[in-house]
Amino acid sequence: MQLATWNVNSLGVRLPQLLDWLSTHPVDALVLQETKLTDDKFPVAELQAAGYEVAFHGQKTYNGVALLARAGAGLDEVQRNIPGFADEQARVIAGTVGGIRVIGGYFPNGQAPDSDKFTYKMAWLQALRDWLAGELVRHPRLVLMGDFNIAPEDRDVHDPAAWAGQIHCTPEERGHFQALLSLGLHDAFRLFEQPPKSWSWWDYRNLAFRKNQGLRIDHILVSQALRPQVKDCTIDKQPRRNERPSDHTPVVVTLSD
DNA sequence: ATGCCCGTTTGCAACGGA
Numbered sequence: 146m147q148l149a150t151w152n153v154n155s156l157g158v159r160l161p162q163l164l165d166w167l168s169t170h171p172v173d174a175l176v177l178q179e180t181k182l183t184d185d186k187f188p189v190a191e192l193q194a195a196g197y198e199v200a201f202h203g204q205k206t207y208n209g210v211a212l213l214a215r216a217g218a219g220l221d222e223v224q225r226n227i228p229g230f231a232d233e234q235a236r237v238i239a240g241t242v243g244g245i246r247v248i249g250g251y252f253p254n255g256q257a258p259d260s261d262k263f264t265y266k267m268a269w270l271q272a273l274r275d276w277l278a279g280e281l282v283r284h285p286r287l288v289l290m291g292d293f294n295i296a297p298e299d300r301d302v303h304d305p306a307a308w309a310g311q312i313h314c315t316p317e318e319r320g321h322f323q324a325l326l327s328l329g330l331h332d333a334f335r336l337f338e339q340p341p342k343s344w345s346w347w348d349y350r351n352l353a354f355r356k357n358q359g360l361r362i363d364h365i366l367v368s369q370a371l372r373p374q375v376k377d378c379t380i381d382k383q384p385r386r387n388e389r390p391s392d393h394t395p396v397v398v399t400l401s402d
Numbered sequence: 403a404t405g406c407c408c409g410t411t412t413g414c415a416a417c418g419g420a
Contacts, residue, residue, distance in 0.1 A: 154419085155409055179419090181409075206410055207418075254419060262418095294420075313420065348420070349407035360420075392408075392420080 146243060146400045147172040150290040150363055151384075152251070152346075152393035156180040156211070160188055162387050167195055170381070172397065173215045174242040176249025178292045180209035187211070202226065204235045210251050210291075214242040222246075230272035237273075239280075245371070245400075246284030248277075250291035255312045263312070266294075270321040277328055281368060289330060290365040292393060297322045297332065301361035303342065313362055330366035333378035333398045345380050346393045354385055365398045374400040 149172045153159040156177060167175070175197075180187070182203045192199050196216050202225040203209035214220035224239040226232050239248040250273065255266035281287055295318045299305035308314045326332065334343070344359025353359060367375055377399040385394040 158409070179409095256418080256420090311420095346420070351406060353407095362420080389408090 146245075146402060147397055148174045148245070148247065148288055148290065148365065148400070149395050149397040150176045150178070150249065150292070150365060151395040152178040152292040152363060152391060154179045154181075154391040154393065156182055156188065156209070157186070158389065159391055160191060162384060162390070164191065164195055166384055166395065167197070170395075170397065171196070171215065173218050174245075174247050175213040175395075176238065176247065176291055177211040177213070178209075178249070178251035178393075179207075180211055181206060182209055200238055200240050202235045202238045208235045208251055210235060210238045210249050212238045212240045212242075212247060212249050214240065218243045227269075227272045227276050229276070230269070232269070236269070241284070244286060246280060246287040248280070248287065248289045248291075250289065250293070252292060252294045254294050255318070257312055258310070258315050258317070267317060267321070270318075274321070274324055274328065277325070277330075281328060285368060285370040287330075287368040288365060288371065288398070289325070290363075290396070290398075292362060293322065293364045294362055295319065295322045295364075296360045296362055297364075300341070301344075303344065303358040303360065308360075313360060325366060329369040331369070331372050331375075333365040333367050333375050334361070334380070334396065336372070336375055337378060343380055345396055347385060349392050363393055363396050365396055367398065371400065376401050
């Protein structure tokens with residue numbers, strides 16, 4: 146079984162690339178972030194034709210998330226956003242696929258550590274953690290994945306000195322990431338030996354991809370119960386080489402049956 | 403030092419992103 150996450154930075158623009166990717170990577174479940182589509186514009190027919198059931202939670206211009214499940218795998222108990230956390234922004238979609246609770250998140254960016262958006266990010270992260278604690282009891286087989294907008298450690302940053310204390314790298318954000326791990330989740334990517342300078346995002350500017358100057362901010366966390374089944378976790382850089390690419394690229398985890 | 407790019411907006415410059 147394979148699960149994946151991809152911040153597509155506008156599904157309207159990236160749908161052909163997504164369909165192309167799915168044709169060569171027929172994952173069982175995929176969560177998308179930054180679809181930037183209201184629900185009436187979601188490409189249901191195109192994705193069904195590609196063999197996927199879809200659930201989505203979108204809004205105009207910003208944010209927007211989706212959960213795709215391969216036909217036959219099942220897509221049940223769909224939840225949009227964090228229960229009990231009033232939020233104008235569409236950032237979470239969850240569903241049960243093939244007996245696994247799949248939670249897709251587009252974590253707030255936070256903009257700058259002294260901004261109102263950072264305060265919102267902290268509140269959002271706390272609400273996510275509180276909700277997940279219960280979800281893990283209800284669904285021991287659980288995967289949390291998405292664009293976390295947090296680089297967990299300095300080795301996840303191309304230039305740690307330049308990024309020290311900056312957004313994505315503050316102690317507060319990293320503390321929240323560690324708190325998620327403390328719930329009994331594991332960073333699937335770090336369960337395996339990985340090449341140094343592995344990133345999931347590269348700035349559009351400054352030839353950052355060509356120079357491999359990026360951040361690892363897209364993550365897949367697996368619950369304790371699933372950990373023995375995790376066989377591999379990789380970042381697929383190939384879509385970042387597309388024409389008109391997203392600035393993020395997919396992360397894929399493989400579980401044994 | 404600053405912006406560099408990209409997607410979006412009842413748009414044609416400004417914003418949010420990371």
